[in-house]
Amino acid sequence: MNPYDEIKRGEKGAWVSISAYLVLSALKLIAGYWFASGALVADGYNNLTDIVASLAVLIGLRISQKPPDKDHRYGHFRAETIAALIASFIMAMVGIQVLISTIQKLIAGNEETPNVLSAVVALFSAVCMGGVYIYNSRLAKRIQNAALQAAAKDNLSDALVSIGAAIGIFGSQLGLPWLDPVAALFVGAIICKTAWEIFYSSTHALTDGFDESELMTLRQTIVDTNGVKLIKDMKARVHGSQVLLDVIVQVDPMLTLVESHTISDEIERRMKQKHNIMSVHVHVEPLAAADTNAARPAGK
Known part of the structure; x- marks a missing residue:
């Protein structure tokens, strides 16, 4: 199979991620605000950044399928890397905003005990993202696509973030309301960490770095x-x-x-x-x- 056919198959994984993130981000944000869970709201915003990242991967995959021309003798494959770089900036902005807003709430002492149903939503999301991770990971290995492999790793980190949010919510039910905003801080830090990793790998590739x-x-x-x-x-x-x-x-x-x-x-x-x-x-x-x-x- 030529590389263009492999990239075309990789689009399926990007669409699966986008569909899952659209549903889960809406569910988390609605449930987070309704049940007063800062951790779940932060996780919802995390998934919103993932939509942008997945769209960037999809656009990059589409552009990279263009055949070589007189200005791009090696083809347009680096469009994937540029799209990922743009996505890293957006993710970093959202991650920093989550950290700032959560710290402000902690300083102000606005700690609420979220409804236990918000933890159920977080666990449900973790299971869904775990399934998306398995699908994209297997597809990426089958077609040997680096962009989709990175997306699969992001899916896994999202599943772990949702588990962390659920732990924070359950902890607040045990008389520790500060655990929920602490979990939100954890989510914000994960967003920033993921953004940095994507930024580093993208710039390393664009400057012709090689392992x-x-x-x-x-x-x-x-x-x-x-x-x-x-x-x-x-x-x-x-x-x-x-x-x-x-x-x-x-x-x-x-x-x-x-x-x-x-x-x-x-x-x-x-x-x-x-x-x-x-x-x-x-x-x-x-x-x-x-x-x-x-x-x-x-x-x-």
């Missing part, structure tokens, strides 16, 4: 390719949900052009089969005499 341990894994696959004597240089960068790989390998100088090209084709095939990397630029050079000691044993 060193993953690069070593890719390097090992190339080193194990029959005919490769030495890797002279290797670079990788993230382009949306795709990885672009450039590598210079040295081979036996006695090989013909056709034989060297066969090694290049084998590297591309192994990268696609083992790591789902579609764009691999392989440059083949003859092994210099000075590099013989650094090369792998002959026959490899």
